[in-house]
Amino acid sequence: MLPPKSNFSEWYHEIIQQAQIMDIRYPVKGLYVWFPFGFKLRNLVYGKLKEIMDREHDEVYFPALIPETELGKEGQHIKGFEDEVYWITHGGLDELDVKLALRPTSETAMYPMFKLWIRSHADLPLKVYQVVNVFRYETKHTRPLIRLREITSFKEAHTAHRNYEEAEENVKKAISAYKEFYDSLAIPYMVIKRPEWDKFPGADYTIAFDTIMPDGRTLQIGTVHHLADNFAKTFDIKYETPNGDHAYVHQTCYGISERCIASLISIHGDDVGLVLPFDFAPHQIVIIPILYKGKEELVMSLADRVYETLKGMGFRVVMDTSDDRPGAKYYRWELFGVPIRIEIGPREAESNEVVVSFRDEKVKRKVPAEELTEERIREWGREMHERLRERAYREMVEKIRYFDNLGEIAEWIGKGVALFHLCESLECGEKVEEEAKAGVLGQLVEIPEGIKVSKEGQCIVCGREGKLNAIAKSY
Amino acid sequence: MLPPKSNFSEWYHEIIQQAQIMDIRYPVKGLYVWFPFGFKLRNLVYGKLKEIMDREHDEVYFPALIPETELGKEGQHIKGFEDEVYWITHGGLDELDVKLALRPTSETAMYPMFKLWIRSHADLPLKVYQVVNVFRYETKHTRPLIRLREITSFKEAHTAHRNYEEAEENVKKAISAYKEFYDSLAIPYMVIKRPEWDKFPGADYTIAFDTIMPDGRTLQIGTVHHLADNFAKTFDIKYETPNGDHAYVHQTCYGISERCIASLISIHGDDVGLVLPFDFAPHQIVIIPILYKGKEELVMSLADRVYETLKGMGFRVVMDTSDDRPGAKYYRWELFGVPIRIEIGPREAESNEVVVSFRDEKVKRKVPAEELTEERIREWGREMHERLRERAYREMVEKIRYFDNLGEIAEWIGKGVALFHLCESLECGEKVEEEAKAGVLGQLVEIPEGIKVSKEGQCIVCGREGKLNAIAKSY
Numbered sequence: 001m002l003p004p005k006s007n008f009s010e011w012y013h014e015i016i017q018q019a020q021i022m023d024i025r026y027p028v029k030g031l032y033v034w035f036p037f038g039f040k041l042r043n044l045v046y047g048k049l050k051e052i053m054d055r056e057h058d059e060v061y062f063p064a065l066i067p068e069t070e071l072g073k074e075g076q077h078i079k080g081f082e083d084e085v086y087w088i089t090h091g092g093l094d095e096l097d098v099k100l101a102l103r104p105t106s107e108t109a110m111y112p113m114f115k116l117w118i119r120s121h122a123d124l125p126l127k128v129y130q131v132v133n134v135f136r137y138e139t140k141h142t143r144p145l146i147r148l149r150e151i152t153s154f155k156e157a158h159t160a161h162r163n164y165e166e167a168e169e170n171v172k173k174a175i176s177a178y179k180e181f182y183d184s185l186a187i188p189y190m191v192i193k194r195p196e197w198d199k200f201p202g203a204d205y206t207i208a209f210d211t212i213m214p215d216g217r218t219l220q221i222g223t224v225h226h227l228a229d230n231f232a233k234t235f236d237i238k239y240e241t242p243n244g245d246h247a248y249v250h251q252t253c254y255g256i257s258e259r260c261i262a263s264l265i266s267i268h269g270d271d272v273g274l275v276l277p278f279d280f281a282p283h284q285i286v287i288i289p290i291l292y293k294g295k296e297e298l299v300m301s302l303a304d305r306v307y308e309t310l311k312g313m314g315f316r317v318v319m320d321t322s323d324d325r326p327g328a329k330y331y332r333w334e335l336f337g338v339p340i341r342i343e344i345g346p347r348e349a350e351s352n353e354v355v356v357s358f359r360d361e362k363v364k365r366k367v368p369a370e371e372l373t374e375e376r377i378r379e380w381g382r383e384m385h386e387r388l389r390e391r392a393y394r395e396m397v398e399k400i401r402y403f404d405n406l407g408e409i410a411e412w413i414g415k416g417v418a419l420f421h422l423c424e425s426l427e428c429g430e431k432v433e434e435e436a437k438a439g440v441l442g443q444l445v446e447i448p449e450g451i452k453v454s455k456e457g458q459c460i461v462c463g464r465e466g467k468l469n470a471i472a473k474s475y
Numbered sequence: 476m477l478p479p480k481s482n483f484s485e486w487y488h489e490i491i492q493q494a495q496i497m498d499i500r501y502p503v504k505g506l507y508v509w510f511p512f513g514f515k516l517r518n519l520v521y522g523k524l525k526e527i528m529d530r531e532h533d534e535v536y537f538p539a540l541i542p543e544t545e546l547g548k549e550g551q552h553i554k555g556f557e558d559e560v561y562w563i564t565h566g567g568l569d570e571l572d573v574k575l576a577l578r579p580t581s582e583t584a585m586y587p588m589f590k591l592w593i594r595s596h597a598d599l600p601l602k603v604y605q606v607v608n609v610f611r612y613e614t615k616h617t618r619p620l621i622r623l624r625e626i627t628s629f630k631e632a633h634t635a636h637r638n639y640e641e642a643e644e645n646v647k648k649a650i651s652a653y654k655e656f657y658d659s660l661a662i663p664y665m666v667i668k669r670p671e672w673d674k675f676p677g678a679d680y681t682i683a684f685d686t687i688m689p690d691g692r693t694l695q696i697g698t699v700h701h702l703a704d705n706f707a708k709t710f711d712i713k714y715e716t717p718n719g720d721h722a723y724v725h726q727t728c729y730g731i732s733e734r735c736i737a738s739l740i741s742i743h744g745d746d747v748g749l750v751l752p753f754d755f756a757p758h759q760i761v762i763i764p765i766l767y768k769g770k771e772e773l774v775m776s777l778a779d780r781v782y783e784t785l786k787g788m789g790f791r792v793v794m795d796t797s798d799d800r801p802g803a804k805y806y807r808w809e810l811f812g813v814p815i816r817i818e819i820g821p822r823e824a825e826s827n828e829v830v831v832s833f834r835d836e837k838v839k840r841k842v843p844a845e846e847l848t849e850e851r852i853r854e855w856g857r858e859m860h861e862r863l864r865e866r867a868y869r870e871m872v873e874k875i876r877y878f879d880n881l882g883e884i885a886e887w888i889g890k891g892v893a894l895f896h897l898c899e900s901l902e903c904g905e906k907v908e909e910e911a912k913a914g915v916l917g918q919l920v921e922i923p924e925g926i927k928v929s930k931e932g933q934c935i936v937c938g939r940e941g942k943l944n945a946i947a948k949s950y
Contacts, residue, residue: 091612137566
C-alpha cells in the first residue's frame with residue numbers, strides 16, 4: 001500500500017521502491033540502483049528522446065574523466081561547478097600528476113575536440129549528443145531521479161554555429177524538440193528564461209523547462225543554453241568563413257536527465273500506483289483470466305487467444321495466471337501503471353467477449369473479442385494519453401496564480417507558482433525572493449494556456465516597466 | 476591512405492582515425508572519443524548483444540561509484556584489482572570520509588544488493604546485465620578499443636543460482652550466447668579455460684574467448700566466470716531452500732567490452748579500409764551515380780528510384796552525389812566498409828540496369844534494377860557474411876600450430892598460437908612460459924575445426940598425462 005499522494009514526499013519515496021523503479025538501499029548517499037522494471041521504463045522514455053535527437057544530431061561519446069587543466073579553463077564555468085566536482089587523485093597506489101574530474105557536464109571534455117573538428121564554415125552547424133552518466137557531489141538532501149550524486153542518464157546535446165543568430169535559431173529548435181518530448185509524455189511544462197543570476201555557468205542565457213510537482217514545488221526538467229562565443233574564446237574554436245576570415249563559433253547546449261522519469265511518475269501517478277501513458281508503459285496490456293471451477297478451459301482458451309493476438313500485434317502484453325485472487329492481481333498491475341486491463345471470466349468467454357478498463361478510469365466496458373484490433377487499441381492509447389495530458393495540464397494551471405501585491409505572494413508559495421511582473425534590476429529580484437522565501441524562476445517565454453495575464457506590466461516592487469516572471473519553491 | 480595491413484600496428488592506429496571510429500587526440504592517455512560513425516557501428520553491434528542478453532536477462536543499472544569498504548571485502552578480488560582502481564578522494568573541496576572507487580567491474584557494487592534481492596529458491600535464478608563504463612588505471616601501452624582507461628561499453632552479466640551445477644549450466648549457456656554473438660559478427664574464436672594463475676580474481680574458474688589478430692597475437696574478446704559460492708560467502712547471499720534450510724547461492728558473471736569492435740575492425744578489414752558484415756554496417760549500401768554531360772537526368776532518375784526503393788525496404792542506404800570523381804567516391808566508401816556498392820552510369824540507366832559489387836570482392840556484375848528485391852539483397856548480405864566468416868576462420872586456423880617439442884615453440888610465437896599438451900603442474904606451465912616468452916592461454920574447451928590433434932596427450936615438459944593447451948603473445 002502507498003501513502004496517499006496528497007502526502008507527496010512520502011508517496012514518492014514509497015512508489016519508487018514499491019513500483020520497482022529504483023532500489024534506494026545502495027550503501028552510498030545519493031546513489032541508487034535501477035531495478036529491471038524501472039530500467040525498462042527508462043529505456044522506453046529515452047528511446048523517444050533519442051529518436052527526436054537523432055533527426056538532427058549525431059550520437060557520440062566523450063570520456064567521463066576531464067583533466068583539471070581543461071575543467072578550469074572557463075572561469076565562470078569552473079566557479080559554478082567547483083563545489084560539486086568529484087576529484088580522482090589516485091590510480092592504484094600512485095598519485096596522479098594531473099587530477100581528474102568526473103564529468104559534471106561535458107563542455108570542457110568536448111570543446112577542446114571541437115577546436116580540432118571545426119575548420120571551415122562547411123563544418124557548421126555541428127550538432128552532437130550523448131547519453132551518459134555525470135556526477136555531482138550533492139551536499140543537499142538527495143532523492144532518487146531528482147537529486148543524485150550519479151545522474152545515470154544525462155542526455156546532453158552540444159552544437160556549434162556560424163554566429164549568434166544561427167545559434168539562437170538552434171535554441172528555438174531545441175525548445176521545440178523538448179516540447180515534443182514532454183508532449184509525448186503528457187507532461188505539462190512552463191518555458192522560462194532564467195534570471196541572470198541563475199543561468200548556466202558560462203552561458204549567455206538559459207531557458208528552462210519547469211513542471212509543477214503535486215506539492216506545488218517546481219521541478220526543472222530540461223534546460224537549453226545559448227553559450228554565445230564564451231566557450232569558443234576560451235577553447236579557441238574558430239572557423240574559416242566563406243571569404244577567408246577566421247571567426248569564433250557560437251554554441252548552444254541542452255540537457256535532459258532522468259528527472260523526466262521523476263516527472264512522469266509524479267505527475268500522472270495516483271494513490272494506488274503508477275499511471276503510464278500507453279507508449280511508455282513496460283507492460284501496455286494485462287490480461288486477467290477469472291477462473292471458476294469447471295470453466296478453466298473455456299476461459300483460458302479465450303485468454304490465450306487474446307494474448308497471442310495482442311502479442312502478435314507487437315504490444316507489450318502480460319497475462320497473470322498466478323493463484324492470487326483477482327483483487328490482488330488488479331492491485332499489482334495498477335501499481336505498475338498498466339494502461340489497459342482485460343478481464344475474462346466464464347460469462348465473457350461464453351459470449352466471446354472481454355471486459356476492458358483503463359488505468360485512469362473506473363469504468364469497465366464489455367467488448368467483443370474480435371473488436372480488439374490493433375487500430376482500436378492504439379486509439380484507446382491515444383485517448384488515454386489525451387485524458388492524462390488534459391488532467392495534468394489543468395492541475396498545473398490550478399497551481400499557477402498571478403499577483404500584483406508583493407505581500408500576498410509568500411502565502412501562496414508552497415501551494416504553487418506565483419506570477420508577477422518584475423523589472424530587470426537585481427535589487428527588485430532580491431526583494432521578491434526575500435519576501436517570498438523562494439527563488440525567482442525567471443521570465444515566462446510563453447504564457448500557459450488558460451492563464452490570463454499579459455507579458456508586460458509594472459514591476460511588483462518598484463512600479464517600473466517589467467516582464468512577467470515566476471517564483472516558486474523548487475526541487 | 477592506410478599503411479598495408481601487414482604492418483598491423485600502424486594500420487590499426489590509422490584506420491581507427493581515418494574511418495572515423497575514434498578520435499585519439501583527447502588530452503588524457505588511454506581515453507578516446509567515439510566519432511559519430513564509430514558510435515553508429517558500436518550501437519549496431521551492441522544492439523545485437525543486447526538482443527541476445529534480453530532473452531534470458533533483465534537489464535539493470537548499478538552505480539559507478541563503489542565504497543572502498545565494499546570493494547575490499549573479497550580478498551582475492553581486491554588483490555586482483557588494487558593496482559588499477561581509480562580512487563575518488565574529494566567531493567568539491569571536501570575530503571570524503573570513505574574513498575570511492577570508480578568501478579573496474581561491478582561484483583562489489585551488485586552483490587550487496589543481491590543479498591537483499593534474494594530471499595528464497597523462487598527468486599533463483601537471478602540473471603541481470605548492464606552496459607556501462609568501467610575504469611582501469613592502465614600503466615601499460617594503451618590502444619583505442621583494446622586497452623583503455625575508460626572502457627565505455629562494458630556489457631557485464633551477473634547471475635545467481637541454487638548450486639554449483641546450476642551455475643555451471645549457466646556458464647554453458649553464456650558460452651553459447653557469446654558464440655552466437657561472435658558468429659553473427661563472423662569473428663572466429665577459440666574457447667579456452669584459463670590456467671589457475673590467470674583466472675578472474677575471486678572466480679572458481681574462467682573461460683575466455685580469444686581471437687587471433689592479424690599479427691598473430693591473441694585478443695581476449697569475452698570471458699565467462701564460474702564464481703561458485705566465493706562471493707556469496709563474502710557478501711552473505713543466502714536463500715531459503717524448498718525444505719526450509721538456508722544455503723549460499725552459486726554465481727556466474729560474464730563480460731564483453733568494446734574489444735568486440737576492435738576484433739571486427741581488425742579481423743575483416745583490408746588494405747583499403749573497413750570491411751563490415753552487412754547487418755552491422757552503418758551504411759549497408761552506397762549508390763554512386765556516374766554523371767556524364769547531357770545524361771544527368773537519365774542517370775539521376777534511376778538512381779533516385781533505386782535509392783527510394785532500397786530505403787523503403789529499411790536498408791541503411793546512402794547516395795553519393797558529391798562532385799568527387801568516381802574513384803574518390805569508391806575509395807571513401809571502401810574505407811567505411813560499405814558492403815554493397817551500386818553504380819549507375821548512362822549505359823546502365825538506358826537499359827534499366829545497375830552495376831553491383833561487394834566490398835570483399837573485386838567482381839562487378841550487371842543486374843536489372845527490378846531484381847534489387849529485399850530478398851535478393853538480404854541474400855547478398857548472407858553470402859558476404861559467409862565469405863567473411865570462412866576467410867577469417869581459415870586465417871585463424873593458419874595461425875594455430877601444434878608442437879610436441881618445447882624447443883620449437885619460441886620461434887612460432889609472434890606468428891601465432893602454439894598448441895601443446897601440458898600437465899596440471901604450475902612448474903611445467905612456468906617452464907613453457909619461460910621458453911616461449913609468452914603466456915599460457917589455458918586449456919582448449921573445444922578444438923577449432925580443421926585442427927587435428929587430440930585433447931589428451933603427454934605433457935611437453937614432463938611427459939606425464941596432460942591436456943591440450945594454447946600459448947601466445949596477447950594484447
